[in-house]
Amino acid sequence: MLDFASRSARWVFAATFLVLAAFLGFPVFWMVSTAFKPTAEIFVRFPTLLPAAPTLDNFRGVLGQGDLPLWLTNSLLTAGGAALLTTVLATLAAHSFARFRYRGRKPLMALMISAQMFPFAVLLISLYPLLQAAGLLDTRLGLTIAYIVFALPTGTYMLFSYFVRLPEELMEAARIDGASELGILLRVVLPVSVPGLVTVGLYSFMWAWNDLLYAMTLVTSPELRTVGPGLLMSQLGEMRQDWGAAMAASLVASLPVVIAFALVQRWFVQGLTAGAVKG
C-alpha cells in the first residue's frame, strides 16, 4: 500500500516498525532474560540486557518446591473442559441458527449476543451462591461450568458466521442421499469447519487459561488453584519480590497456551477475523 520512493517514507516506516516491535517484544524478552539471571544480577539498579552468568536456578525453584505443576494441571483440566463444553454447545446452536428457520430464532440469537454486555464480575454475584447451592463451589467442575460464561455467546456467533457461509448445495446433496440432520452436521458440516471449531475451542481455552477473576473467587482450596491465582498468591506470599522466580514461573505458565497457539495460529487468526471485513 505504501510507496517507499522517498527517503523520508523509508525512515518513518523503519522508525515505526522498530518502536512498535520494541514495545511489543521487549517485555517478553525481559521476562525470559530475567528468568535466566542469578539473583545477584536481578537486584541491581542498572541491569544488563542478557544474563552474564545464565542459570536454571529460578526454574528449579519454581518447578521443584513450588506448586506450579499442580496449578498447570488444574488449569489444563478446567480450561480444557470448558473449551470442550463450549465448542459442543456452540456448534449445535450455531448450526441451528445458520441452517434452520423457526419462530424465535432471531430473538434467541439477539439474546445470546446481547449477553456480551453482561459484566463477568456482576454475574459472579449470583454464580457464587448458585454454585454453592449446587455443591460445586470450590470444585474443578464448578469452575469449568462457570467458564462457559466467557465464550459461549461469542463462540456461537463465530461458528454461526462460519456455518452460514457454507454452500447450501453441500447439505442439499447429503439430504437427497437420505442423511439425517445430525448426520449432515457430523459428516458434512463439521469436516469442512475445522478452522472454525479450532478457533472457538482455542478462544474458549485461552479465556479460561488466562482467567484470574473467576478462579480466585470460585476456588479457594490451595490444591485446586489454577495458574492465574496461583502465580498471584505466591507472588504476594512466599515468592514475594523474588522476581527471578516470578519470571521463571510466568514463562513456564505461558508455555502451554503459547505452544497450542503456535500450532493453530494460522487458522485461528483467519477464523477470528473472518467476515470482519466485506469481501
Next chain:
Amino acid sequence: MSLAIARQPARQAPRPGGLARAQARTGLLLVLPAMVVFCAVILFPFLDSLRRAFYEDTLMTTEPVFIGFGNFVQLWEDGTILGTWIVTVVFVVLATAATFALGLAWAIVLNERFRGRTLVRALSLLPWVLPSTVVAFLWAWLLNGQYGLLNAVLLTFGVLDEPVAWLATSSGAMAGVVAAKTWLSIPLFSAFLLAGLQSLPREQVEAARIDGAGNWHVFRHVAWPHLRPTIAVLLVLGALGNLQQFDVIYAMTGGGPVRATTVMSVEVQRQAFQAWNLGLAAAVGVVWFLTIVGPAFLRLRGVMKEA
C-alpha cells in the same frame, strides 16, 4: 468480550414446504442444550444479580431483605461510586484509544512486504496469548520502583535523579495499567485491521497513485474509508472489553494506590467477595450495566442486521 464480526448476508435456505415443521423442530432441538446452559449460567445469574441490588445482603443479614433503592442511596452517600465511574471511563478511553492508534500503525507496518514478515506477524500475537497474571507481572517488574528497567533507563539518560515507584503513585499506576492492557490488546486490534487492509483492492491504491496521491493521501482517502466498518466494530468491541477488564488491573495494582485504579469490575469483586456485601456490589453492577448498555446496543444492532 467478543471478537467475531461478520457482514455476510444470511442465506435464505430453500426448503420444501411440508418439511417446514420438522425443520423447525430439529432447529429448536439443536439449540436447546446451549439455551439451557445459557439460561442457567448467564441469563439467570445476570438477572438475579441485578435483582440483588435491591436487597440488603451482607454477612450480618441471615436472609436478604428488600430495601428498594437503599443500596444505591448508600453508594451515593459513600461518595465512592462517582470516583469509580470516572476511573473506569478514564481507563477505558485511554486504553481503547492507545490500543487503536498503535494497533493501526502496527497493522499498516505488517501489511507491507518485508523479509521475515510471516514470523513477525506470528510473534506479535504473543502478548495477547499470555495469561493475564503474567502480563501484570511483566509490567509490574518493568515498572518496579527499585530495580525496574524503566527507572534504570530514565536514570541512565538523566531524565530522573531518583528512581520512582511508578505503581505507588495515582497517575503512575493508571498509566501502568493502561500500558499493560494496551500492550496486551494491540495484537488483537492489529489482526483485525490487518485483515481489513488485506481486503483493500489493489486497484484502488494503484488508481490513486496514478492520480499522484502520496502515502498520506492513500491512507486517508483510500484505506481509511475502506477500514471504517472494521474500525467502528473494533472500537465498540475494544471498549466493551476494557470495561470488563479485571485481571491485569487487580494483579498489577489491586485497584490501588488507594482507589486510583479501582474500576467497576474491581469494585464489584471487592464489595461482593472481600466485604461480602452482595447487595451493594450488585448496585455497582447496575450502574456498570447502565454504562455498558450504550456501546453494547450499537454492537448488537450491527450484528443483528446479518442474522
